[in-house]
Amino acid sequence: MNYRQNERFIILLASAAFVGLTIESIILKWEFWVPPLIIAGVISMWAMYLSARADYGIRRVYYFVLAMLALFFYGVHEEALSGLSVVAAFIMALYAFFDRIYMMNLLLLEFIILMIIQFVLRGDRTGGAPVLTYIIGNLLHAALVMMVYICCVKVIRIRAEALMTDEQKNKRIEAYDADMEDFLSNISHELRTPVNVVNGMSDLLIKSGVGYEANSIKEAGIRLAYQIEDIQDYTECKRQKLVLEENDYMSTSLINDVVTGFRSMDNTEKLELVVDMDPKVPEMMRGDVKKLHKIFRHLLSNAVKFTRVGGIYIRLTAEETDQGVNLCIEVTDTGIGMDWQAVQAVSEGMFQADKSRDRSSGGIGIGLFIVYGFAHRMGGFVKVESKKSKGTTIRVTIPQTVVNPAPCLALSRTFEGDILFHVRPEKYKVPRVREFYRSMATTLATGVRVPLYSADT
Structure with missing residues (x-):
């Protein structure tokens, strides 16, 4: 998947999540002025993607900032505690496609801050559940996000190492091709002179009437001269250094x-x-x-x-x-x-x-x-x-x-x-x-x- 397809995939899923957040915000009667901003954010993401005027790195950061703001808006409401870990894990997994570890770190930090805010908002209230059950449940939620974080970071590092390995392989292949082209060019130049000598001597032998053997030598020399010339042409074509003589x-x-x-x-x-x-x-x-x-x-x-x-x-x-x-x-x-x-x-x-x-x-x-x-x-x-x-x-x-x-x-x-x-x-x-x-x-x-x-x- 190239970066353009990757970007479209992330925007598509992020847009679906933002629409879902908008619907939930309206149903639960959260801040009325936020849903229009979320919709505007979705529209701006697609506009940036389709126009492609901004640099890819800038677009990537913009999408990430919108996701962090949406997560923060969702996480500061008491009703969101039960789903906060799932939403944070989803955003981590989605934005891991950008292959940036700092995004995972910031999302983990934001999740920790939101969990602290939730504890502050709730105080002693546990929603009717025993305190121990309430604490264990939240710890499980935190463990889920932590596991997703570790997996995403691991995958990003593996992809980065694979990309580096591919680049090194490509560089070695390019260096090998360049060396081979140099070798072919040099050997064609070195062989041209002795072949010309053989062809010249065979012409003299033919004129002196030596026999059909001289004709065989001449034919072989011409064929070899053509092949040497072909090698030279091949290296010039590979290097795109052909010179036209009109x-x-x-x-x-x-x-x-x-x-x-x-x-x-x-x-x-x-x-x-x-x-x-x-x-x-x-x-x-x-x-x-x-x-x-x-x-x-x-x-x-x-x-x-x-x-x-x-x-x-x-x-x-x-x-x-x-x-x-x-x-x-x-x-x-x-x-x-x-x-x-x-x-x-x-x-x-x-x-x-x-x-x-x-x-x-x-x-x-x-x-x-x-x-x-x-x-x-x-x-x-x-x-x-x-x-x-x-x-x-x-x-x-x-x-x-x-x-x-x-x-x-x-x-x-x-x-x-x-x-x-x-x-x-x-x-x-x-x-x-x-x-x-x-x-x-x-x-x-x-x-x-x-x-x-x-x-x-």
Whole structure:
């Protein structure tokens, strides 16, 4: 229960008690001017709570002072002796939720003072009961209040110790995270130089015609360089210290680099790559193209790793805004998919779909977190839709400045003719791949405004 809910709970019960005190005061014909003050006190409590203008500490003290005044008003009447201990115990238990021991001390002191006042008011009168019974009864009442007081103080101290323990744990966790981020940042810097040397030497070996072994070294070096760069990006995302480097870029070159990157991946499953680029996307935009490349690389890499059959669908669209466009990157696969817990986990940090040591998929589990970090830093957002064994769709929307609003794809004005679209349905085992191609063809024909016809051969 947070402090706001806690405060409302206390006010609610205190208001009920004050209303009860008002009714009893009217029935017993106590001071006529006090009930309106009690009602005004209840109204003022709710007004302070709802407006929240006063500091929480001030509101807390105000509620407590009202409770002490109400208890005093109740306790100074002779008729209240039998219920005084119950009312005092109730107020102690209620205001113990504020976790302030001084309130318990003041309430106990007030109860003792009120008991003394009761003895003074009654004098030798015992209400018809034997003196010993009268004394024992009052002692039992005092013992009840004392037990409630001791329990409330004990509970407050236990909660204070637990809160302190939680704060210490949080501080240790934060310190550990900071140390781990420092370690990752340092080790990524230290490994970058030797990896660059390995890649440079492998280039020389390839040029000298050593053999395919040099190509294997080159591929391994590039993969390791990417992972080192990912670690650096991960630490910058965690620390929220990403620096944007905006440059002008061609939208078609961005897609071309994506296709080139896919061809260099280990596509042993013979997956289909379907690129659906809206021709109305601006030809040239301004943004951090390096981070856009990395977003594509991570999304495409994950899609390839977790798709065994079918294909991958990449869709690039742009929505006009007052400042430029919202560039929408959509990557859909026909892979293993994720459940809702995994979807929630990918945005929070390191996540591996397969944590076993002998897992078939590579990677270090930080790709999607980096995508989230980049998108948020660039003023965009990420949406993940996935179902187990049904595939995954990830949409990344990022605002970009338009440099040249001309369409990225267009036919010459002198073009006359139609577009024939041919796909062999029997070639694709997964029906969604045919849907990918159909969507791509429709987008292309709509964008260039040319009739599209399906051709069997």
